Amino acid sequence: MSQPRLEFDIRLERPGFTLSMAGQSRPGITAVFGTSGCGKTTFLRCIAGLEPNCRGQVRLGDEVWLDDHPVRPAYQRNVGLVFQDARLFAHLTVAGNLAYALRRRRREGPALDEVIDTLGIGHLQQSLPSMLSGGEAQRVALARALVAGPSLLLLDEPLAALDYGRRRRIMPLISEIPERFGISVFYVTHARQEVLEMADHLMLLEQGQCVLHERVDTAFSTPANWARLGDLSPMVVWEGRVLARDEAHSCHQIDTPGGVLSVPGEPIAVGQSVRIRIRSSDVVLLRSADSLAGQSNVFPVCVISMTPGGAGLVLVQLKTGAGGQFWSEVDWQTASQLQLTEGVELQALIRPGTMRRYHAVQHFFREG
């Protein structure tokens, strides 16, 4: 489903803080990333129309929302915003909160039952918000925004208070929103894992400015970004595509920029796009592949460069025959044993299990 594009060029001045952002939404989910206080929430509020002092332009598709002064007030923008603090209506039960959103739904969205089920809030329907735990409230807030059927979905750390199991169950639901309902999603989070598993693009904010707006794979694969994205260990992220599936061993052949990787795991349909993360620590470098004969994911690689990595480590940039580049980090002892020099040929064992499923969608490749 085609997603109307959100274009913005906005400015908001506060004492001691200025938000100044220009850009446009890309299809799918855009992760909004940045340190505490960098302006993520403020950005969402400006887009939603909740900041009266926001100046500049905002438009969604053909609709002009802001043209220095608000053209379309917040309630006409049909934006769904999950606030960082859940903001449930204290006078309504959980069911009442959901019904409130449902009655005002102006567009298709996920079905109530589906949302209640996925978010696991069925048993809370008669509870008042004051009786919910932190994570329960957050789930209800998310559910309420989803069933309202927004034309643009803004999520402010919607899973921050949830345990890992819950997150895993909810992420697929959020991931499929853009394709299913043809809307863009901006997703504020501090969790890199959520970015990797759900987002198509990444927007990095620093002190009210957007300093990066890229595809997630590019963003995470660029060494210059590692520090900014929160002390990442060196890594590459590859978009891949399932070529074949070995039912007997539940193992997939996945075409990646680095070559065909063999990846075990839960079934993924052939043709589906997936995302592969290869951290420098996931790569073992060997002089020869002798002792690895028959093991999967062993590639002949060529050393492109070597730079000092973290304390006592060497960061080795490698290239496979297929041309995909990735990184390995070795200690000095190993480095000297491997006689690392630029251009030398080595064997790289890439560990499976580093794969992340990419729940969403095909549009990504269509776009790229």
Next chain:
Amino acid sequence: MSQPRLEFDIRLERPGFTLSMAGQSRPGITAVFGTSGCGKTTFLRCIAGLEPNCRGQVRLGDEVWLDDHPVRPAYQRNVGLVFQDARLFAHLTVAGNLAYALRRRRREGPALDEVIDTLGIGHLQQSLPSMLSGGEAQRVALARALVAGPSLLLLDEPLAALDYGRRRRIMPLISEIPERFGISVFYVTHARQEVLEMADHLMLLEQGQCVLHERVDTAFSTPANWARLGDLSPMVVWEGRVLARDEAHSCHQIDTPGGVLSVPGEPIAVGQSVRIRIRSSDVVLLRSADSLAGQSNVFPVCVISMTPGGAGLVLVQLKTGAGGQFWSEVDWQTASQLQLTEGVELQALIRPGTMRRYHAVQHFFREG
């Protein structure tokens, strides 16, 4: 510093939910873990004395706090509680909030300057709480609790709204609290990384019951716990001790249950205890070590057992010569190539970089 022990045997009934917990604090930081709505916040509130319907016994050292009916009201328990929702005083600036706590300080605690500096809230001193971002508010709430100098510190997801960089900067401060001030800390979190990097013990709650209360290393190393702790991949966590440090290569020799590991990284003092996590994906199994000659962290291992792991994988339990057991997960292809059978001898390459620094304390080994 010796830490008075918190003993509790409590029960709280709510419609549809019963909290029933008995146990005692162990020195250091106890992570309180569990799914959303399992009762973590309620547990902290009961200990703090904020739940009037809580029955049972609570005592800290010699002080009886609860003996079916409150013996010591909440304000006399000198508990520091960081609420899940920051609960700053809306009528006071950040500085005012901190001063409020400082004026009522009844015991030593970290210095105001140190806390402000570590939490990065210096520039917010004159802001009112309504002007703070989510993460800023959370940091101020944490600061406020720390400078109050509590005798027992209860933290309810204090870092949930923070970016990775901030967390890393704050974790050492929290970690050293128990040793420095001789108090126990209960730390509710959904982030496994925070548990691994800070906690000494883990308490797992399920539906209001404590189903696990163990040392973190044991808890994470036990296969039965992996699923309950949120779909962990198979792993072991070892407590280790720095034996030696190679300044030139900033590399440490660390004594672990599995043998001496070589671990590069930021300097750690000799004798310091550290925590090592070895996930099954961090281990490469080889028939021979030939092609690895000179690489560090290669151990001869013996296969103890093989079980079907995740889809298409075999989970191999291994033992080093030193007796330390750990896991490797291989696909069927590799498994057959390695001719895996119980008792077979293989070479295991354990990847460095999997180490986590354990910021706290020596008492752990004294206790263990």
Next chain:
Amino acid sequence: NSIQVAVASNFLVPLKEIAAAFQSAHQIEVRISPGATGRHYAQIVNGAPFDVFLAADQARPQRLVDEGLAVAESLYTYAQGRLVLWVSPGELLPEDGLAGLDPAAVRRFGIANPRTAPYGKAAQQALAFAGLEQALVDRLVYAENVTQVLQYLATGNITHALVAASHTFMEGKPAGEWRLIPANWHDPIRQDAVLLKRASDNDAALEFLAFIKEDQAKEILARYGYGVVE
């Protein structure tokens, strides 16, 4: 050396003049507490520090005497009130006063509340005597007391009223014309004064009561349209 006098509102203005005269003659300060006679009665029963009570009727001083709160010998009628028919400017004032009043010309007719105010009761009797009670029933409005009737007049809310004759002699009275109502159209409006028990030994109070009977006071009373019962 001062005395505290509770006085019915309608007598406040003459009393102020009398008090001034008394004060200059005797160097005794007269502190005046005006108000509704019913309220004064309740206050006296509950210990109000009044020395002399100038009521708007006879019933309540009598009752204070009966209850032993006032000195029986001091009881006497200090003034007798008269009614006037008052019409606001622009309205026709019949030559023969109330008797000639065309009910159709009345928009609103104000009297004091007959249940609480002696002037109200007299006004009701006068209306009945003139045979107007039925004709005016849906246009009668009741004020708390006669001075409030004057406020209705002053603000143009009523066209006709029966008020105290004393009002016609007062400064600040509303515009309009008036005719005296014959005294026999209603029971006499006798206003009694009494010395309260707490002041039975108070020479100043006794002197003041005596002063009201003197000519100077009688002259003031007459000037304000009050009759004196000998």
Next chain:
Amino acid sequence: MMSGPVWLSVQLAVVTVVVLLLIGTPLAWWLAISKSRWRSSVDALVALPLVLPPTVLGFYMLILLGPEGAVGGPWFDLTGNTLTFSFTGLVITSVLYSLPFVVQPLRDAFRSVGPGPMEAATMLGARPTDAFFTVACPLAARGFLTAIVLGFAHTLGEFGAVLMVGGSIPGETRVVAIAIYEHVEVLNYAAAHQLSAGLLIFSFIVLLLVYSVNRRGRGASIG
């Protein structure tokens, strides 16, 4: 069952409170959210009717509502009736006089609600009036309750201004407060006690019901 004046008082109180809510709610909302520099002045103005003694307020209302007054004049020309000495006049007077008791608690309650819930409603597509009625008002329920109780009770007991503007016409403007007052004036204390006791008991029962129901309805956590 209810005697004339009591019934009239209850009618007056009900109508007054309804009118007060109609006027006071938007006014209170404006006072709660406005950033206008006139806001403080309006805040101060709202409290002013209280400062005047009831009879004085009544006097000014007589002028204002009288057949030559700024309000009463046009009304008289239009309807041929005066506003004074009518039930309508009583309502206007009571409304003015009880305005602060309705506006101020409501204003405070709206401020306590804060912008958060309204923003949340907006994000669910609720138009401003929708959000106002479905979110701001229910969340300000406490303020409405206080406003209604104060407004109702004050109108029941109000007396001076009403007596003045109303002219104590039986069945039309002779409310219970005036009736009790009359009993006291004529020393008919027994009747006054009886009527007062009745009024107090009736009011107490009404208030008790209101507060109990309100308490039940919200659960322990809120109320």
Next chain:
Amino acid sequence: MMSGPVWLSVQLAVVTVVVLLLIGTPLAWWLAISKSRWRSSVDALVALPLVLPPTVLGFYMLILLGPEGAVGGPWFDLTGNTLTFSFTGLVITSVLYSLPFVVQPLRDAFRSVGPGPMEAATMLGARPTDAFFTVACPLAARGFLTAIVLGFAHTLGEFGAVLMVGGSIPGETRVVAIAIYEHVEVLNYAAAHQLSAGLLIFSFIVLLLVYSVNRRGRGASIG
């Protein structure tokens, strides 16, 4: 500058408000947090003084505070003075009559604060009274402001009850409301207008100052 009755009224209003805050604050707090089954009854009781016409309330106060009354009797035996017709008596009457205007806004404000901030204060070692004064009260500032404004204004304008209990003794109980009333009684409308206008202007200035300062002090976000 201020004439006697005005000054007396201001004194009465100030003293009454102070006393009302002293009594009303703990009462409002109790009403806000109590889970007692008597709470609804007390809630209803607090509003009751309003229901009675002021003169009738004054009448009962006259009996209660009089030298043979339940309160006035012992007081008389103790001090040799009557409570009625004294400044103290006026204060007691005004306090009773304005109680709902102070207690109800305060109660609502305390409820709006909710248990959260108090719990937070407790966790910082604040004892209940400490937390009450340093957290609950400042956060209920809005309610205090409304309580003070309503209490003050109502006491200034109050008249019926005060006149009944106080008896208009110059310098002692002859407050400005009574003074205006008496000017009207003797048809001295000019003086009544003048005094009323003065009272209104004075009150408006005081209220405007209060609201402006209050507004400045809190920044836009709160109110």
